Amino acid sequence: KAGVTQTPRYLIKTRGQQVTLSCSPISGHRSVSWYQQTPGQGLQFLFEYFSETQRNKGNFPGRFSGRQFSNSRSEMNVSTLELGDSALYLCASSLGEREKLFFGSGTQLSVL
Amino acid sequence: GQNIDQPTEMTATEGAIVQINCTYQTSGFNGLFWYQQHAGEAPTFLSYNVLDGLEEKGRFSSFLSRSKGYSYLLLKELQMKDSASYLCAVTGGGNKLTFGTGTQLKVEL
Numbered sequence: 001k002a003g004v005t006q007t008p009r010y011l012i013k014t015r016g017q018q019v020t021l022s023c024s025p026i027s028g029h030r031s032v033s034w035y036q037q038t039p040g041q042g043l044q045f046l047f048e049y050f051s052e053t054q055r056n057k058g059n060f061p062g063r064f065s066g067r068q069f070s071n072s073r074s075e076m077n078v079s080t081l082e083l084g085d086s087a088l089y090l091c092a093s094s095l096g097e098r099e100k101l102f103f104g105s106g107t108q109l110s111v112l
Numbered sequence: 113g114q115n116i117d118q119p120t121e122m123t124a125t126e127g128a129i130v131q132i133n134c135t136y137q138t139s140g141f142n143g144l145f146w147y148q149q150h151a152g153e154a155p156t157f158l159s160y161n162v163l164d165g166l167e168e169k170g171r172f173s174s175f176l177s178r179s180k181g182y183s184y185l186l187l188k189e190l191q192m193k194d195s196a197s198y199l200c201a202v203t204g205g206g207n208k209l210t211f212g213t214g215t216q217l218k219v220e221l
Binding site for chain 1: 153154160
């Protein structure tokens, strides 16, 4: 069974640009969550999608958005990039609520 | 809101036992997770506690006291490969997890 797949693995962008990250969950998993990981703040919740609907949202500005498709694949978009957006973005999938999360290897985003 | 505290770093000897503590203050609590993360890799699930008490799984055990807002992860017979960051996370609902900043464990010979 394939794990959670995230693409691309690395990204370099400049301030002001926008970026789209992709996540393919484990087959059969309908919940996809996104987290931002930085050395200082640790893992912070961005949002969660379940059956194409955003079910939970963290405390990030509106520049951070996401969506989920009918096949459960998810994308995350960050517009007007800032230097502070440099981080590892992790996607996690699960069967449902309060089930263990399976994380992908992440997308390392560097904003210059 | 939610606040989670765990030690930043710990060092232990191969073959020994180490206990990593986690304290939390939450506005809602549905369970507590422990994850392991090796450098440059994705976090992997270790345990999930909902009720008070000890859950044992091989060399790893996790304890929860809801009334005290306290959990610990116990690692026995430490191996070099156990050197990693250990993340405590609480859930108040859905799959929204609030993580601590992690405890970096170094296992030495």
